[in-house]
Amino acid sequence: MAEKITSRQEDYSRWYLDVIREAELAENSPVRGCMVIRPYGFQLWEGVKEGVDRRFKATGHQNAYFPLFIPMSFIQKETQHVEGFAPELAVVTIGGGKELEEPLVIRPTSETIIGHTYARWIQSYRDLPLLINQWANVVRWEPRTRPFLRTMEFLWQEGHTAHATAEEAIEETLQMLEVYADFAINDAAIPVIKGRKTEREKFAGAIDSYTIEAMMGNGWALQSGTSHYLGTNFAHAFDIKYLDQSGTEQYCHTTSWGVSTRMVGAIIMAHGDDQGLRLPPVLAPIQAVIVPIWRKDKERTDVLGVAESVRASLADAGIRVRLDDRDELTPGFKFNDWEMRGVPVRIEIGPRDVKQDAVVVARRDRPGKEGKQFGIPVSGITEYIKDMLETVQAALLEQATEFRDANTHHVDSYGQFKEVLEEEGGFLRVHWAGGVEDEECIQEETKATVRCLPLDAPEGDGECFYTGQKTDQVAIFARAY
RNA sequence: CGGGGCGUAGCGCAGUCCGGUUAGCGCGCCUGCUUCGGGAGCAGGAAGUCGGAGGUUCAAAUCCUCUCGCCCCGACCA
Numbered sequence A: 001m002a003e004k005i006t007s008r009q010e011d012y013s014r015w016y017l018d019v020i021r022e023a024e025l026a027e028n029s030p031v032r033g034c035m036v037i038r039p040y041g042f043q044l045w046e047g048v049k050e051g052v053d054r055r056f057k058a059t060g061h062q063n064a065y066f067p068l069f070i071p072m073s074f075i076q077k078e079t080q081h082v083e084g085f086a087p088e089l090a091v092v093t094i095g096g097g098k099e100l101e102e103p104l105v106i107r108p109t110s111e112t113i114i115g116h117t118y119a120r121w122i123q124s125y126r127d128l129p130l131l132i133n134q135w136a137n138v139v140r141w142e143p144r145t146r147p148f149l150r151t152m153e154f155l156w157q158e159g160h161t162a163h164a165t166a167e168e169a170i171e172e173t174l175q176m177l178e179v180y181a182d183f184a185i186n187d188a189a190i191p192v193i194k195g196r197k198t199e200r201e202k203f204a205g206a207i208d209s210y211t212i213e214a215m216m217g218n219g220w221a222l223q224s225g226t227s228h229y230l231g232t233n234f235a236h237a238f239d240i241k242y243l244d245q246s247g248t249e250q251y252c253h254t255t256s257w258g259v260s261t262r263m264v265g266a267i268i269m270a271h272g273d274d275q276g277l278r279l280p281p282v283l284a285p286i287q288a289v290i291v292p293i294w295r296k297d298k299e300r301t302d303v304l305g306v307a308e309s310v311r312a313s314l315a316d317a318g319i320r321v322r323l324d325d326r327d328e329l330t331p332g333f334k335f336n337d338w339e340m341r342g343v344p345v346r347i348e349i350g351p352r353d354v355k356q357d358a359v360v361v362a363r364r365d366r367p368g369k370e371g372k373q374f375g376i377p378v379s380g381i382t383e384y385i386k387d388m389l390e391t392v393q394a395a396l397l398e399q400a401t402e403f404r405d406a407n408t409h410h411v412d413s414y415g416q417f418k419e420v421l422e423e424e425g426g427f428l429r430v431h432w433a434g435g436v437e438d439e440e441c442i443q444e445e446t447k448a449t450v451r452c453l454p455l456d457a458p459e460g461d462g463e464c465f466y467t468g469q470k471t472d473q474v475a476i477f478a479r480a481y
Numbered sequence B: 001c002g003g004g005g006c007g008u009a010g011c012g013c014a015g016u017c018c019g020g021u022u023a024g025c026g027c028g029c030c031u032g033c034u035u036c037g038g039g040a041g042c043a044g045g046a047a048g049u050c051g052g053a054g055g056u057u058c059a060a061a062u063c064c065u066c067u068c069g070c071c072c073c074g075a076c077c078a
Helices: A012-022 A039-058 A079-088 A111-121 A166-186 A233-238 A262-271 A297-316 A331-340 A351-356 A378-406 A414-423 A436-446
Strands: A026-028 A035-037 A069-071 A090-095 A098-106 A130-139 A153-163 A192-196 A208-215 A221-231 A241-243 A249-251 A253-260 A288-292 A321-323 A345-349 A358-363 A372-377 A408-410 A427-431 A449-454 A474-478
Touching: A012 A026, A012 A262, A035 A039, A039 A130, A039 A153, A039 A166, A039 A262, A069 A111, A079 A233, A111 A130, A111 A153, A111 A233, A111 A253, A153 A166, A166 A192, A166 A208, A166 A221, A166 A253, A208 A262, A208 A378, A208 A449, A208 A474, A221 A233, A221 A262, A233 A253, A253 A262, A262 A378, A288 A297, A288 A331, A297 A321, A297 A345, A297 A351, A297 A378, A331 A345, A345 A351, A345 A378, A351 A358, A358 A378, A372 A378, A378 A408, A414 A427, A414 A436, A436 A449
Parallel strands: A288 A321, A288 A345, A408 A427
Antiparallel strands: A026 A035, A069 A098, A090 A098, A130 A153, A153 A253, A192 A208, A192 A449, A208 A221, A221 A253, A241 A249, A345 A358, A358 A372, A427 A474, A449 A474
8 A cells, every 4th residue: 555645743744735636636837836726626615615705795795806907006005015015016017018107916915906996986974884805816926835825826805895984894804704713613614713913913004904813733823814904094095085974074994804725725734634634524525425335246236226326315415425436446445535535424335235225434534444334224314424414524623623722832931932832832822912023033033923812812911921011912822834 | 035855657756976778666547357345466558858958978867057846944924
């Protein structure tokens, strides 16, 4: 048996790349830093899209589309924004064989061009709130890339809203953070921590940035979604104004929020094991796979008959099911293959099962024989699999939560901080009253950064582990992607 | 951008130091037969501009120069 996937312990980065290759999620392209997303990987992304898009609609947002090209001058209108993005812009200077009068930036994000548009759309308080989302690709010239986690071109959605007041805009910002957390937890089965970004880590041009942070299988943090309160920064830069009820001109308060194909990376790394992917049933492109087993032609006919009828009844019940009737592969190979691809539930049907009107069911979240149950009656198979999918979904969330909690450490001193980070890794939860320079020093020395200031912080008062100041503010430090 | 490693068949690699037949191996792929309850066996077969360009040489996967890409670490960064 040739090992195709490096174990996580041996080399986590290799493991990640091996899984992406073997499960056929994506591959490198001729263009540096860009990837080809293969059908299986794209179906995963489509699951993410459907999950969050449904929630956007439910909270009153509409989809629209804005151009890929942004006039250079737009990017330069918001000071922080320019500084933040200048180094990673891709710029088009020639079109139709001629030098352009004004270079066009390939959007790294669309605050500016949408701000420009909103200025025209919004006249009165009656036009507010304006709640729009777009699904798009964006480009950021990254020096170092990793499939799904950081690519030069990536797919995402960016929500952009405009409101009459700061309160409403902040409420929107937090609502969308909640939407992301709800998706991450309930659909992707990834426990995330909601928090605010520090000055140093926040979005260029934002007043406040919020994030959902997830723990990957190596204890590193991954920012899996962000939501920004932009204040009136972009409103001032782009003249997004409205007349209020008293006839006074006011600047809008805007927000923006996004999740990207990075979420696919989060799913891979939050759940995967040494066998490969483990996909949460809600998002799994294939939720259940049926592997038929036979020796003789007669058995083949009987087994495939039962397998097909099981497939049909599962499909009728809305389960994404696949019957793997490929003739040239042995059952053992198929077991391993589908496990590697992360299919949550496998149904094995052989001659012995057919005789008993039963099947064998194996769950992906429990490796090997332990996860197998024998003699499941065909009669109630649909309900059984439905329940099993829910069980696996819950189990993945539970396992990820346990892993995160087991790898979250509370420390009180910098000495302890360094020691724990070195020996255990994971999240370090601390009282924190430091500033930007302190963060820089800590990163320089330990490579850990403030992932977020968690919104849920029951710790109360304490002393900052670094400065010793009294504070009730809590921070989570970790090494991050 | 700095340091290190690596580009040889779809994937993983040997061969490179020390130049010399038709460039090999495992997996995968194709054909046939036997198989099939945890990565099947046998037989036959297809597939490689040795990342690219230039140079040295009678002769280059092998030596030299340049270049592109990938991986790891650092710097930087939503």
